[in-house]
Amino acid sequence: MNNFSLMSALLFEPRKAFDEIAQRPRFLFPFLLVLVCTVAISAWYCSVVDVPWLIDQSLRNNPLTRGMPEARIQEMIDRSTRGALIGQTVVSTIIFLIILRLLEALYYTLAGKVMGVDRSYKQWFAFSCWTGLPAALAIVPAAIVLAGVTEPQIPQTALQPLSVNELLLHLKPDQPGYSLWSNLGLLTVAGFALAVVGVKNWSGRSWLFSTLFATLPLLLIIGIVILRS
């Protein structure tokens, strides 16, 4: 089964797809596809956004820099350039995605050993990359948003119209949980749904077990955010 067949199988015949991933664990295609889509959207966003506005927003909404003096904010705005912003965003996106996949695979490996779902790190890494594939679909709504931009002051979260925050909560940047709910949406749920199916397929255990196994880190993060807010 080639990569495109496997991608199609994930949508229409997930069990078959996960059998294939277990037998021939490969990750380059889904990883690069998500990476290219995410980097492309990020670079596009940075090339149209009002850079001083974006930096002002980022500094004021970040809890670490919220109390920064006006003069210092202005200094940082004056120093910023669009080229530097694009460069920083692309590099940080690549690093973030690599670390995310490595950590996710590490979690699956360790959890699998504890819970008796014994698979290699390579298999879990491939599992992580393929189940993260729905994130590549984020390019579609983001591209529609960016293509229809009339004024350049676009919040980053506007690129994720399928997020819980955009769809339901409508939290302001200074409200607790804004960051989490802006990054968690239908595509994330789709990714985790795939992971649940995959875990059930690989472990042969119940849906409850599979759901808990696949979503435990996410549930922990959500729990912490809710408790802190």
Add this chain to the structure above:
Amino acid sequence: MTRRGKIILITVVALVLVVPVVLKKTRGGDAKEVEVETVATRVITPTILASGTLTYQTEIRMVSEVMGRVKELRVKEGDQVKQGDLLLRLDPAAVQAQVDALEAGLRQSKLAIDRQRLASETLETKWTRYQKLRETGVIDANTYDEIRSQHDQSKVDLSSSLQQAMQTEAQLKQMREQLAKTELRSPINGRVTQLTIKSGETAVPSVTSIAGSDLMIIADTSNMYAEVNVNETDVARVVPGQTAQIVPAAFPDKAWAGVVETVAVSPRQVAGQGKSYPVKIRLKASNDMQFHTGMSCRAEIATRAEDAKPVIAVPVQAIKYEDAEERDQAGKSSLFVVKDGKVSKHNVETDVADDSYIAITKGVAVGDRVVTGSGRTLRFLKDGERVKEVASAEKTADGKREDEAAKKKAAAAK
């Protein structure tokens, strides 16, 4: 999965991806929250800022004209004194001794004069008699000349003694004055604002400020002033009679009302700084604050003309300034006017301004709603953006913010 099922699934996924975006697009973006104020006419009161010190109208630095140890100090700092009150007494012993010596010398001189006057009168009689004897040839010329010489000499001696006595008298008078100066008396009604000498210390007469030369400062505390230095570029706009607000360093949130009384004709130049003109501002009495002479203060002098008329004005924070594209061109000023939930950028021409408002000569009309904040929103606001008005401190009819008016009311109630 059947082909039909696949098509349905793909369609559902596509709809899930596209529909929320389309819905959001049709709904439009979030309107920015802005503070808005209605344009009105008001009298602009431009102010000039200057700094200086608090002072009394009359401050007299008391120095001693004679040298002596302070024997008795009759006042302490802060005491109220009346003109002629004894402030301190220097030890008069040395000067008194000189007075006594001169008095004795004068008495001796007077005795010598009496003695010489008697001798002179005797010689006068003797000479008159010898004149007759010489005419009859009873005595020779030598004897006559000798008597005449003695007579003339006695007159000169008498005259010399008289002069000597006058000299001693003058010295005595001078020394008595010195003696009087060992008692220092207040030249005015006022208060001892500074006392630098202590009992037992030695007062030294000196025109320069050395240890012991300055004794105390007596100030007329009935009139309080702020003496501020107005920059030479602003001084032309300052004239006597203008009102001012004086904020002392110790009471940064309070202010004295004052009136400009004098503007110096000649400037004062501090090395390394520009020229400035001292301006004296008479302060109105206030029970809220204690006056401390010499305290640093800041003055805001209102330079509004008496016949100033209301003009179209907007809050200063509503104006956005942009640098000119060419060096020889003036910068642009603009503001945002809210209409039908959207802002439109208006280029404006500005005129005089005060702390809160700036006059607009062109670009807006009375009744327009202009965006005044927040600063952050205003900074990135763009022409045509949708906005939502939020509550802000509205203005009262006399142009003062309600919260300021409330503060003043509370202060008055206290």
